Amino acid sequence: MHSQYLDISPEVSNALAAGQPVVALESTIISHGLPWPVNMETAHAVAQLIREAGAIPATTALINGRMKAGLSTAEIEALSRNGQQTCKASRRDLPWLIATGGSGSTTVASTMIIAALAGIRLFATGGIGGVHRGAQQTFDISADLQELARTPVAVVCSGPKIILDLSLTLEYLETYGVTVIGYGTDRLPAFYLRESAFNVDCRRDNPESVAAILQARWSLGLDGGLLVANPVDESLALATDDAEQIMSQAMQEMIDAGVSGKAITPWLLTRLHEISGGETLTTNIGLIKSNARLAAEIAQAFCELSETR
Ligand code: PSU
Ligand code: MN
Secondary structure: OOOOOEEEOHHHHHHHHOOOOEEEEOOHHHHHHOOOOHHHHHHHHHHHHHHHOOOEEEEEEEEOOEEEEOOOHHHHHHHHHHHHHOEEEOHHHHHHHHHOOOOEEEOHHHHHHHHHHHOOOEEEOOOEOOEEOOHHHHOOEOHHHHHHHHOOOEEEEOOEOOOEOHHHHHHHHHHOOOEEEEEOOOEOOEOOEOOOOOEOOEEEOOHHHHHHHHHHHHHOOOOOOEEEEOOOOHHHOOOHHHHHHHHHHHHHHHHHHOOOHHHHHHHHHHHHHHHOOOHHHHHHHHHHHHHHHHHHHHHHHHHHHHHHO
16 A cells, blocks of 8 residues: 555565565654764664664655655765754654655654555664653653554564653553563563563564564454564663663753653653763664664564465
């Protein structure tokens, strides 16, 4: 079901036509999640890891009114250099950006939309958006969660970002029927931390058994997405106390600065990178790479399952 507004790069299009594994990547992580120049270095390193694992990377974005699955080196460089000047584009923004010929970097939600339109089933990122702390008052719930409820793409990440209310995020995912798989863990990972106090729906320890769950969900006609939560490598994980402490400091500063809406997530991530002296940045890059590798392995296993069906 291709869209008249979608351009799939020849490489990605050929891979999809040949039934080869493809992994979608978002671009908000490039424009808003990481600083220049490590954003560009990371974008290339992640794509390379996906290739080494036997899959084709498809970075998504909106460029001059066109949805893209598969970006050129020049397009990735431009997004990286422009940083937060590029519009952070979620589901609500796609229509007006397309109609006005605008450009935007894609969040988890809008990357899932482009991936589904292109026929890509796996998507790797760092952490998803979720229910924000204090959402009882602010109503701040990321559009990523609604997208997981409705769009058939499996998102491989390191759990919801620590800046969120994890308990409410899990409740929301449960209400909307999103399958949450722990990769090598019974606990929900919390981005910079290997685990939180909450359990996942099920644990799987290899890519093949994750692929079997994706196939079961979609063959059943259940549609919607799945979350594969892959804990950050032990050597890169932050200590729980340290994470909570820098988090409370950053949250207080954010309230004092009056930051709101879609600026919250990029603001907090940037501030955490500063307060931690770069430690959260190193962790963030490491977990994105590990999720990309795993997504490529699951994509491969999923393609093999589809062949033998
Ligand atoms: N994960 C990261 N860094 C990021 C994001 C996720 O490691 O910058 C981005 C994703 O694009 C995600 C978005 O969809 O933050 C969530 O923003 P919000 O909370 O405003 O929905
Ligand atoms: Mn929000």
